[in-house]
Amino acid sequence: MEKPNRNWASKREKKAQRLEKISNLLNGKYVETEKIVEVMEKLIAPGDKVVLEGDNQKQASFLSESLEKVDAEKVNDLHLIMSSISRPEHLNIFEKGIASKIDFSYAGAQSLRVAQMIEDGTMKLGDIHTYLELYGRLFIDLIPNVVLVAADKADKDGNLYTGFNTEETPTIVEAAAFKDGIVIVQVNEVVDKLPRVDIPGDWVDVVVKADQPYQLEALFTRDPQNITELQILMAMMAIKGIYAEHGVQSLNHGIGLNTAAIELLLPTYGESLGLKGKIAKNWVLNPHPTMIPAIESGWVESIHSFGGEVGMEKYIAARPDVFFVGKDGTMRSNR
Incomplete structure (x- = not known):
């Protein structure tokens, strides 16, 4: 046939x-x-x-x-x-x-x-x-x-x-x-x-x-002055009880003031626990401003971002060692 x-x-x-x-x-x-x-x-x-x-x-x-x-x-x-x-x-x-x-x-x-x-x-x-x-x-x-x-x-x-x-x-x-x-x-x-x-x-x-x-829309930017004492306590518990306990080095933080509190406490509370270089070194998240203290104090080795954050363009371009950027200083994010 x-x-x-x-x-x-x-x-x-x-x-x-x-x-x-x-x-x-x-x-x-x-x-x-x-x-x-x-x-x-x-x-x-x-x-x-x-x-x-x-x-x-x-x-x-x-x-x-x-x-x-x-x-x-x-x-x-x-x-x-x-x-x-x-x-x-x-x-x-x-x-x-x-x-x-x-x-x-x-x-x-x-x-x-x-x-x-x-x-x-x-x-x-x-x-x-x-x-x-x-x-x-x-x-x-x-x-x-x-x-x-x-x-x-x-x-x-x-x-x-x-x-x-x-x-x-x-x-x-x-x-x-x-x-x-x-x-x-x-x-x-x-x-x-x-x-x-x-x-x-x-x-x-x-x-x-x-x-x-x-x-x-600027999605991930959160004003640190709105972080509550309860969120600070939860952040301290996460850093000491989870990140330190399990040696978490690579992580993806979500949106909100809870995670912003963790990021901001790394160079202070995290430093007091002797955790620098042991936790939270490699990140997947948008480059929102609450990450700046951890970056500037040397906690963060790398950040791969899903997308950009309005107002962070010049900061990202100036730190190619940390962010995944092209020669022109801009990101090409892709899930």
Whole structure:
């Protein structure tokens, strides 16, 4: 029996057909800011898996606002995939019927609304993931048809500079680019020469200059004057009872004043216990200011950061022995 011929490049051909629909709207890879909604309506098909970049700090806010404006008769029933549900339009698109299903990791301030929408059937839940599980599934069973991401700068060829807050951007882009998905990027600025190429232009299909910079929040910065005596006591217990007891040298501190208290006590209380060089040497966390005393006093040997922290750029650039930075003094973080 003769085997039927199989088209082994069907996804690539379908992508080319989609891009052909917007060929008259593109100048190279660029589309005019005011035409992005029309581009989305032509590129995104009903039922598509769409990744919308949004983590605890960085949001592809122009693209999420634009997605909310598409005609639900043309774009609907989307399966949305995102690490953090953070902005109102992330949920408005479900109420408008543009999206119907969600896979995510974190909801935060939107968690109550998410729960209500799942309960009333406005939103169908896929799974709630750890961040790493969600990113991993983009290459396995949640392979995206379209991704919407944000970058600091792009050049004329569509090469991207993602700046301090790369977070999951390269992972999201690669998951689409290497499986014939469509990559749409909002940028703050278009330049002749990038400080550094973080994502090559041949991974990118459409670039649009946003009407304002993407949303970026200082997430990890906490004012030390708000640390309470109870948090100081808990920090002392953690340093002596856990870190010293188990010789914890590599660690990832979370967000909040509890962990800030630990960091600030290392050069004082930790020093009095003779623990310098024995604990808390290698870190994975954003470079927030409460780490400065431990860095300056020589406790910290290395810090790998998920993303940047607003206001810490010059400090990071001046301490390449501690931070993972490029020759230009900037980080290229990637989970």
